[in-house]
Amino acid sequence: MNIRNIEAFVYIVYFDNFNKAAEALFITQPTISARIRALENELDTQLFYREGRKSILTDSGKKFFPYAEKMLNDFQEAIYKLKQDMYIPDQVRIGCANSVSNYLIPEILPELKLKFPEIKVKIISHHSEEIVNKLLNNEVDFGLIRTITHPKIQTKIILSDPVGLFAAPNHKIASNPSPIPLEVISKEDIIFYDHNSTEWLYINRLMQSMNLQLNTFIEVDNMEAAKGLVKKGMGLCFLPQHAVYEEVVNQELVNISLVEPLNVSTEISIAYLKDEPVTKIIDFCSSFIFNQFK
Numbered sequence: 290m291n292i293r294n295i296e297a298f299v300y301i302v303y304f305d306n307f308n309k310a311a312e313a314l315f316i317t318q319p320t321i322s323a324r325i326r327a328l329e330n331e332l333d334t335q336l337f338y339r340e341g342r343k344s345i346l347t348d349s350g351k352k353f354f355p356y357a358e359k360m361l362n363d364f365q366e367a368i369y370k371l372k373q374d375m376y377i378p379d380q381v382r383i384g385c386a387n388s389v390s391n392y393l394i395p396e397i398l399p400e401l402k403l404k405f406p407e408i409k410v411k412i413i414s415h416h417s418e419e420i421v422n423k424l425l426n427n428e429v430d431f432g433l434i435r436t437i438t439h440p441k442i443q444t445k446i447i448l449s450d451p452v453g454l455f456a457a458p459n460h461k462i463a464s465n466p467s468p469i470p471l472e473v474i475s476k477e478d479i480i481f482y483d484h485n486s487t488e489w490l491y492i493n494r495l496m497q498s499m500n501l502q503l504n505t506f507i508e509v510d511n512m513e514a515a516k517g518l519v520k521k522g523m524g525l526c527f528l529p530q531h532a533v534y535e536e537v538v539n540q541e542l543v544n545i546s547l548v549e550p551l552n553v554s555t556e557i558s559i560a561y562l563k564d565e566p567v568t569k570i571i572d573f574c575s576s577f578i579f580n581q582f583k
Contacts (some may be wrong), residue, residue, distance in 0.1 A: 296314065301562060385434070393433060405573075447578045455542045470548040
């Protein structure tokens with residue numbers, strides 16, 4: 290069944306007139322008449338009868354109209370979705386939480402460039418809360434952030450990154466072959482990153498449940514600074530494991546085994562506006578991270 294014939298039928302119903310429907314479709318009156326004849330022949334029934342200048346639906350036309358309208362709406366919706374999906378912008382603006390930009394972006398960008406060679410990328414790093422504001426203000430196209438709930442934003446968890454305790458290889462704690470109790474950790478200098486995070490709250494509550502308190506020596510808002518201080522032997526730091534993967538492989542940092550397991554992870558989500566279509570770039574980035582780091 291030809292969708293253009295159905296479109297002509299629906300427009301005539303809307304306008305009650307062949308000529309007005311033809312004008313709205315930017316076709317001639319003979320063309321729209323031919324489309325209706327073809328549709329009537331296909332359905333083997335008459336759809337309209339004329340009453341003066343008006344085109345009145347027959348009983349068959351009345352029965353067919355809701356189906357025709359739905360078919361046309363579905364077709365137009367499909368075309369819209371396909372065009373949105375095929376659209377690749379010249380530039381994509383990615384908002385990243387500070388921690389994400391340091392260790393996920395170097396993994397994503399080479400693959401993004403291979404998939405979309407013409408794309409230009411702008412990376413905007415900030416705290417997750419500020420990236421949400423930039424998303425709401427259309428300053429970024431999507432965000433890679435710590436999972437946050439907002440009524441206007443859709444989030445999808447793409448990485449659940451276990452948090453561990455890390456130290457420099459020459460730190461006295463690192464030489465202990467046995468798991469370390471939190472009571473011992475409470476006596477060590479702690480470098481803490483992102484004190485607003487759920488990981489910080491969880492670790493603090495865990496310590497409090499044992500009547501212990503972390504000796505927070507330094508608080509920083511930059512993960513690279515935190516890692517640099519740990520490498521210098523300035524203290525211990527709780528960090529997502531993927532964020533220190535290279536440092537651990539290169540033996541610049543070591544993971545401290547604890548008697549009491551932390552059982553806490555940093556959840557990273559891809560975030561975008563709920564009323565915007567999910568683009569190929571968003572799909573690609575979310576799938577790549579999920580598959581690469583699972």
